Amino acid sequence: MTQHIIKLGEGYGDVYELITLINEMPHRVQHLLVLHTNKDGQDMVSFAAIMKPTSQGQFLPIYLCLEGMPKPQEGQSHTRYKAFNEAAEKVGVNLIEFDVPPSTRYHDESLFFQQLIAVFRLNHLLPPI
Template identity: 55%
Template sequence: MTQRFIKLGEGYGDLYELFTLIEAMPERVQNLLAFHTIKNEEERTSIAAVFKPTNQGNFQPIYICLEGILKPNEDSPNVRFDAFKEISERLNQPIIELVVPPSDTYHEIELYYQQLIAVLRLNHIIK
């Protein structure tokens, strides 16, 4: 099976594109993910959706908004993450949260994505 991250971007609009993809194909959503990290001395979060593999080609996309929002915490609410939580609740799909290194610690973004795929496989989140 081929598993690949598809980066939608880091901005506000990109986040809502991810939400639209999830809401358009809720039956394909396998997992919802939040990757927490510290980048440039700031706590950031990447949100992602793992979709079920395609019937033809056995391709499994993982759509991600990379380090695009501030990490949510109890002291300061995060509207974007709260919207992600609302989708999670509507789909009855819990958000799996992981702490990972920032993407800029890798020379190439593809190496970073390969590392994340390895972590997801080791934790039996994806096959």
């Protein structure tokens, strides 16, 4: 089985693309994640969707909007965070939250993605290869 992170982008619009993917394929959504990090002194969030493997080819995509939004302050919620949470409720999946290091800590973004995949496996969010 191939497990691969597909980066949608870092912008605000990319979150709506991820939400559209979730809404269009609710039967494939396995886990929805909010990744918290501190990038360049600012608390940021990333959103991710782990999908169920395809029937042909056994490809398991992990869609990711990377470090594109400031983390909402305690007691506050920004529109995209709220929309992502609503999408999770709509498909009946609980949000899972992790603290992760920023992607800039890694020499190459692919190394960061490998680290995320390892963390997801260790937490039984992804099956072993």
